[in-house]
Amino acid sequence: MGKVNIHLKRSFLCSVGVIAALNLLMLGSAIFAHANIHYDEKTEETTLWLNVSCVFCTTTLVLAFFGGFGSLKEKKWPLIVFAVGMSAGFLSFVALEVHAQVIKTQMEDHIRSHFLDLLPLTNASQDDLKMLNNAQMQFQCCGVEQGYLDWKNNISQTCLCHNMSINPCVPAPKGSFQFTVEGPEDQPIMIYSKPCIPLIIEETYFYLNISSCIHAGFMILWMLPIGLCIAILCQINKKLETPEVVYSKEARAGKYSCLVETPDDYIA
Template sequence: MGEINTCLKRTFTIFNIIFAIAGAVIILLAVLAQVVTSSNGAANLDNRLTGLIMLYVVGSITMVVAVLGAYGAHKEKKGPLIAFLVCMVIGSMIMLRVGFTTVFARPQMEPVLEETFRRFLPLDEAREDVQEMANAMQDRMQCCGLFSYKDWGNNIPVSCLCDNVEEEEEDKCMNVNYNFLMTQKSVYSKPCFPILMHYVLLITDITLAIVFTLAALALLGLGLSSLMIHQLRHPNRAPVMLTVPAIFTPQPPKYQELHNPPSYTTY
């Protein structure tokens, strides 16, 4: 015991507390994402369950690794610290790869999603689950259609209608003719896809911030755990003192030439 520097141990403990908090925040974000996607009708999206499971797994692993590192530092045991070091190496590599892949894929997200959503048109002929998702978005985001109210053809749903006077005064609505009888209805003027895309890019940016933060923490934990393992392996090693060799120290000459002064005879 007492083989690890006290300052290093305290720094490592603070690091693991921050690491555990990061894991708890990820789990909290997963819970919030689950509640929000369940309430707005997006529960039937294909990638929703996979994304939630990944968030729960990453958050749980982060907290477990933080506890492992704190235990190894407190007990000054090499086994848990080596396991922590391996987790940091693997975690930093995964996070950096996911982060850079997402950065390069981000500009392509909008055209890919637009192509995917255009396959659902027209909405009045789409599957029932797609119509339920569109109605839920329209009701929550106050929009109509994915790209225009015309996506519904002549069957504009109730979720598109503006029945609030305040919304009409705020220019959120417009009057449209939607059937052969030229019946007018007041519907939301904004389409849903741009609003949805805004939230998708916002979530992507938040995800990138989390990923790169975890990668930075993993690299920091890698360095701290490496120092602690080094101190446990070499507990009694004296510190190395660096000295500058006296290369340019002036040396006395190897020989001196004797000069005999001339003698003068006085008469």
């Protein structure tokens, strides 16, 4: 059995400790969310994800224990359990990332169809109009697909630009609701020019990309202890090369000659 390099062992223990700390934090967050979420807000999908998170984090903590124990004692079977279990977890991360990319491609169609169902806005329900008005205030947009034209001549007040507006604005068309607001005649009332659908899709993609980057970083961190564990197993399985010792009876007989000259030789 070979001897494990001390630097390799320390690197492995540090990486396992970081993963254990992260999973302990996530486990605590999942338990806290499960205990404090309101009963009326609990859905079957939310409860399922919380339960899966608790099981996953608990399993990872157990695997981290096996990995640390196997590294300290230099035993193969705990390290093999750790490597196999962590590899299965890594494959689950890959499957989730592929699923997230599939959902990402479908998200645009879902958002677009959801808001297009509100048209025409003159026939939309009060709940739908309230949702659209909230989106217009949050994203500084107006209308659904064609901007303020979707509102006809009854443009919502949430389309009005204010002093802190970031997105571009245009003068409100004549005959619209905004021209009933008192104000200087030489300064037209400005409304947001961009429709809401592109802005909502852009922000959704932004957060999805951030989530994918965090997920990719976590996958890289997850791969590190697996590689170090495999390296430790290779060193443990490596046999130390020792010189072959052959016993010979002639060695005990003392059949050897002295290479150093004695003082008598010099006197002669």
